[in-house]
Amino acid sequence: MIFNWRDAALSVLTIWWRLTKPCTVGVRGLVLNDAGEMLLVRHSYGGRNWFLPGGGHRGAESPDEALVREMREETGLEVAVTRLIGVYFYAGGYKRDHIYIFACQVVVGGVRRTGGEIADIGWFAPDALPENLMLGMARILADWRSGRTGYGRIMAAGVRAGDEI
Numbered sequence: 491m492i493f494n495w496r497d498a499a500l501s502v503l504t505i506w507w508r509l510t511k512p513c514t515v516g517v518r519g520l521v522l523n524d525a526g527e528m529l530l531v532r533h534s535y536g537g538r539n540w541f542l543p544g545g546g547h548r549g550a551e552s553p554d555e556a557l558v559r560e561m562r563e564e565t566g567l568e569v570a571v572t573r574l575i576g577v578y579f580y581a582g583g584y585k586r587d588h589i590y591i592f593a594c595q596v597v598v599g600g601v602r603r604t605g606g607e608i609a610d611i612g613w614f615a616p617d618a619l620p621e622n623l624m625l626g627m628a629r630i631l632a633d634w635r636s637g638r639t640g641y642g643r644i645m646a647a648g649v650r651a652g653d654e655i
Contacts, residue, residue, distance in 0.1 A: 576640030
C-alpha cells in the first residue's frame with residue numbers, strides 16, 4: 491500500500507474540525523461549454539465525489555473573487571461570474587460550511603488539470619451527470635434551471651429528508 495499524504499492530512503484536519511467545528515465559506519462555479527456540457531472535477535483526496543469546481547474563500551476576497559481564483563487554480567480557466575445561483579448551508583458531522591454557487595462563463599483558456607489536487611476533470615451533459623456527485627447537486631441544478639436564487643440546507647448522511655430547505 492502506498493502512503494497518500496493528502497489522505498493523512500485530511501484525517502488530521504478531520505480530527506481538528508470535529509473538535510473545533512469551524513464555520514467556513516466555500517465557492518463553486520457552474521460552467522457550461524459551447525455544447526451545453528457542465529464542467530465537473532473530482533479531487534484526489536477525500537470521498538472522491540464529482541464536484542462543481544471551486545474551493546475555499548480567503549481573507550479579504552469577496553466570494554465571486556474567490557471563485558475566479560479557484561477556477562483558475564483548479565481548471566486553468568479564466569471565468570466571469572454571471573449570477574449567484576444560491577448560498578447553501580452544509581452541516582456535516584464535523585463541518586459547518588456556507589457555499590456560494592455561481593453561474594460562470596469562460597472568458598479565456600482551455601481546461602487542464604492543475605496540480606495534484608484534481609484527479610479527474612470533465613464535461614458532462616446536465617441530464618447525464620456521473621454518479622457520486624457532491625451533496626445537494628439536485629437542489630443546485632433545480633435553482634440554476636429555474637433562474638431563481640436559492641438558499642437552503644444541503645443534506646448530509648443521517649439528516650431527515652424533510653430537513654432540506
